[in-house]
Amino acid sequence: MPDSPAVVLQDVVKRYDGRAVVDHLSLTASRGAVTAVLGPNGAGKTTTIECCEGLRAPDAGTVRVLGLDPLLSARDLRPRVGVMLQDGGLPTGVRALEMLHHVASMYANPRDVAEITERLGLASFARTTVRRLSGGQRQRLALAAAIVGRPEVVFLDEPSAGMDPQSRHAVWELVRELRADGVGIVLTTHLMDEAEDLADHVYVVDHGQVIASGATADLLHAGPSADGNRTLRLEARAGLDVEALARRVEAGPTTSPTSAWTVTETQPGSYSVTGPVDPSTVAVVTAWLADESALASRITIGRRTLEDVFLDLTGRELR
Template sequence: MPTTVPPVEAAVVVHRLRKTYGGRDVVDGLDLHASAGAVTAVLGPNGAGKTTTVECCEGLRSPDGGSVRVLGLDPVADAVALRPRVGVMLQDGGLPTGVRALEMLRHVASMYAAPRDVGELAERLGLHAFARTTVRRLSGGQRQRLALAAAVVGRPEVVFLDEPSAGMDPQSRHAVWELVRELRADGVAVVLTTHLMDEAEDLADRVHVVDHGRVIASGSVPELLAADADGPAPTVRLDATDDLDVATLTADLTAALPGTTWQVTRTDPGTYQVSGPTSPAAVAAVAAGLAAQDVLVRRLGVGRRTLEDVFLDLTGRHLR
């Protein structure tokens, strides 16, 4: 896709980034940017190159080509200058396993000139419940909360969050989301990688979709969800106990509502997506078409196009 010019206030700028492993380009001329006071989501299938890209931004890997600038500095060459200004939350936590949770957070806070109040942050993320437990004995979700606290306790200007709510229960996940929104309101540039499309859809101001080492789509969530981007917006999703005759249902819907355009696709075994106009008559026509085929429906939902729909359209539905 065409290279977009980053805004003046961009806190992270990646330009024509290349990274090669074993003679293979994992990142192949990638461009993206992230602005201050915004949440930027970097999405992609496993192996798409997004983690390598973020690791280059964090200074954990050196690019083989192109450039990366964080707050105007090189993450590798200027690591010492950037370290107090950037927070990093790795997916595996990257935490010392033998230390107690709150003791570790206090130690990290002591490295900064003006850290957040440790007690307040621990309360926000529910760390007191396992404050005296060693890191190795924490559950996956507890480690994630502790890693997030360590990433933000120094009041960073840029924070990289890799799968921040992975393994968390709904209560913990919403606490994390609220903290991310607070960081954005404070002017922090938040760069988020996640496989949870609802997380990206709820939090992100801008989304970069990465595949095969390049950004293949960028924009705000509403821009990516625009109905005319890839056809009409899905109105009905259903799980059926029997195979559905897609061609017959499409013809029945067109006949029932002349002048309308329909697309019926099978997304997974037993799961179908019906795209067309949104109206009570349209939903009734879908129900009548299913009844005509004597298809039993386990679950039927009416809704708009989602970020997951866009992601799957862009990157495909095959396993990798």
């Protein structure tokens, strides 16, 4: 039904060697919207998407794509779903444009191949075999193959990986048009600016579970400031006492002295102060640095980003 969600997962579990890589995970992706599934490496997001695509069978829970089971109704779903894998999944010995024409011929009402070729700049490598394409060129061809059949749902895995800025923005514009046409889009990416720019709704996954979800704007604006938090970034000598800095900032004077603040050393010598940052905060920080006999090589203030939210939720340790 047109008003039903594009994708619904309820309490999905998938185990490997007795370990749950997807652990009672639930999410909903709407039609005419971009839903981003974000997480560190090994968080379980790829396995989750593979269950949606019918590539893996969950051990428990239910998966529905356009109201159908992707395993039991694979034949019915195949013409209605587009899939773009991170590694492309393309035959390597065929020429790029020949492959796209072949894929288009499998659908009853495909998009115009010439139009997609122009939109994604495929003409420059149309006669090149897939194995000789660059990573970014393969990604553009894989995206073209995923959408040429006019799907109702598209799964995009790292859609702009390896692309130059021009190609990346062309892909983003095409994704927005698909959304405007009512297509449900499920996006996995490690590029937080890509997710922030495109996603209507975000699920953050770690250890196989959803640890945060919500509209992108709500996640960015969560916190004590009604108009959203900002982040002060500071570069100084490594090893400063961030807890002491947090106490100093909270003590004021600031316009929101009772607000909760987050002060972290993001890497040696780089610090972030997150909260309703204002000019008085800069004065407090610089005064504290003077007391610590530490000089800052750079202080910048910017809005809180989805990357800030992601790191706060999942930590900064390497996986």
